[in-house]
Amino acid sequence: AQKVTQAQTEISVVEKEDVTLDCVYETRDTTYYLFWYKQPPSGELVFLIRRNSFDEQNEISGRYSWNFQKSTSSFNFTITASQVVDSAVYFCALSSGGNEKLTFGTGTRLTIIP
């Protein structure tokens, strides 16, 4: 069985602050893939990143960075110098073993206050 937990339901920060969104996953498989998606008010899920279980290198893309730690089964997402356009619901997802489906967390609603 696979499970994703996003304990933070809602987060509000003032613009230009840094914010970290937590994601904890569970799987018995040694091969798995982790994803982050952004869902703005329009509703469309926008792909942000994919990470496989064999690559623990952290990744940075502009203001976004991801911290993958197998020891704690976490794949956290940090936005640096947040902007109002970052306001959205963010989902962490897992695909493991031979599973074709994505298992999503319940999402974190991020609000950036101008």
Added chain:
Amino acid sequence: DTGVSQDPRHKITKRGQNVTFRCDPISEHNRLYWYRQTLGQGPEFLTYFQNEAQLEKSRLLSDRFSAERPKGSFSTLEIQRTEQGDSAMYLCASSRTSGRDIQYFGAGTRLSVL
């Protein structure tokens, strides 16, 4: 590439009526997925196709639900005898070959059953 397209964007129906949604995946994507998202939750997997073959169905997909992808291109999701509990956002995604590939999502069809 044009993105994943879903039609209609919104559907309001009365309980007991049948509804059909359409999804056009990204060209040459072999995999097509359907998910359902209720308010405050992450998307939940319903079913997926490899070309025209439906390879997996979630237990969430009751007998009133049927999905097809007749020519391996677009897909339809039909709900018969709709119930108020069917009210949700229905999301379609496509990927190149397998679950480890990035799934690209459409904007969804929001169903309201009155």
